Amino acid sequence: xxxxxxxxxxxxxxxxxxxxxxxxxxxxxxxxxxxxxxxxxxxxxxxxxxxxxxxxxxxxxxxxxxxxxxxxxxxxxxxxxxxxxxxxxxxxxxxxxxxxxxxxxxxxxxxxx
Amino acid sequence: xxxxxxxxxxxxxxxxxxxxxxxxxxxxxxxxxxxxxxxxxxxxxxxxxxxxxxxxxxxxxxxxxxxxxxxxxxxxxxxxxxxxxxxxxxxxxxxxxxxxxxxxxxxxxxx
Numbered sequence: 277x278x279x280x281x282x283x284x285x286x287x288x289x290x291x292x293x294x295x296x297x298x299x300x301x302x303x304x305x306x307x308x309x310x311x312x313x314x315x316x317x318x319x320x321x322x323x324x325x326x327x328x329x330x331x332x333x334x335x336x337x338x339x340x341x342x343x344x345x346x347x348x349x350x351x352x353x354x355x356x357x358x359x360x361x362x363x364x365x366x367x368x369x370x371x372x373x374x375x376x377x378x379x380x381x382x383x384x385x386x387x388x389x
Numbered sequence: 390x391x392x393x394x395x396x397x398x399x400x401x402x403x404x405x406x407x408x409x410x411x412x413x414x415x416x417x418x419x420x421x422x423x424x425x426x427x428x429x430x431x432x433x434x435x436x437x438x439x440x441x442x443x444x445x446x447x448x449x450x451x452x453x454x455x456x457x458x459x460x461x462x463x464x465x466x467x468x469x470x471x472x473x474x475x476x477x478x479x480x481x482x483x484x485x486x487x488x489x490x491x492x493x494x495x496x497x498x499x500x
Contacts, residue, residue: 280432318478318490319433332487366432377423378488380432 279303280381282367288387291357297384299350299367308350309378310342311366319366319380325350326372357388392416393481395491402469403499410464410494412479417460419481423488424453424464427476436477437464469498 280301289295299308307326311319324332325344339361341353350367364385368378395412402408412422421440425433439446439453439462446453450467466473476495482488 316493316495318493321487324487368432377435377438379435380425382432383430385430 280367280369280379282365282381282384284384285382286385286387288389289354289357290389291359293357294353294355296354297352297365297367297386299352299369299381300348301369301379301381302348303369303379304347304371305369305379306347306372307370308344309368309370310340310350310352311368311380313364313366313383315363323352354386357386359388362386362388392489393479393491395479395494397494398492399495399497401497401499404470406469406498408466408469408473408496408498410477410479410496411461412463412481412491413459413461414481415460416481416483418483419489421482422453422455422462423480423482424451425478425480425490427478427493433478466496469496471498471500474498 283298309324310322312322313319321334322336323342328344339356343351364383366383367381370378393414400408423438424436426436427433437448437451439455441457444455452465455462474497476493478493479491480488
């Protein structure tokens with residue numbers, strides 16, 4: 277099973293709202309990632325968690341707050357977003373920090389009004 | 390700074406044709422080169438990957454050719470089908486899971 281699941285599939289929020297995106301994998305992977313993908317663009321790395329600790333933060337604005345409650349779960353908390361934050365948010369996982377194959381979830385389509 | 394350059398931006402071929410997508414990289418520390426296929430509204434799916442110790446890898450109708458000295462690699466799709474119509478991303482990483490993607494190629498295979 278190489279499945280990464282993400283919820284919700286779609287999310288519409290206002291600029292004053294607080295919402296969270298959820299990602300889950302049951303492959304025993306110890307590294308998990310958040311990417312942001314704008315239309316017709318490649319995914320851009322936002323955060324990397326390795327063994328439940330934040331290891332890479334690509335200077336993402338503080339209105340995005342990641343959380344890794346355990347090795348299977350990854351959350352992305354959203355607060356005071358801007359319309360330009362509208363994008364497809366992708367979660368991925370890989371077996372370990374030095375293992376390269378990343379498996380992506382289907383993404384959450386976020387629209388900020 | 391774009392670390393992985395991908396071309397062409399879009400590509401149209403007839404069914405049965407052999408589309409070729411090219412990528413070039415600059416950082417010689419990269420040691421893993423995957424290709425991802427992405428359909429509209431879906432996440433990228435790993436298609437095939439290669440490491441620099443081999444010059445070619447084939448999986449089904451998909452082949453990666455790798456030229457370490459030129460710092461280039463390419464994806465060939467044999468006997469292309471309309472179902473192969475998707476966006477293809479090359480990528481490169483250097484063992485720390487900091488993966489860099491190319492800009493993507495939108496492939497259309499006409500029936």
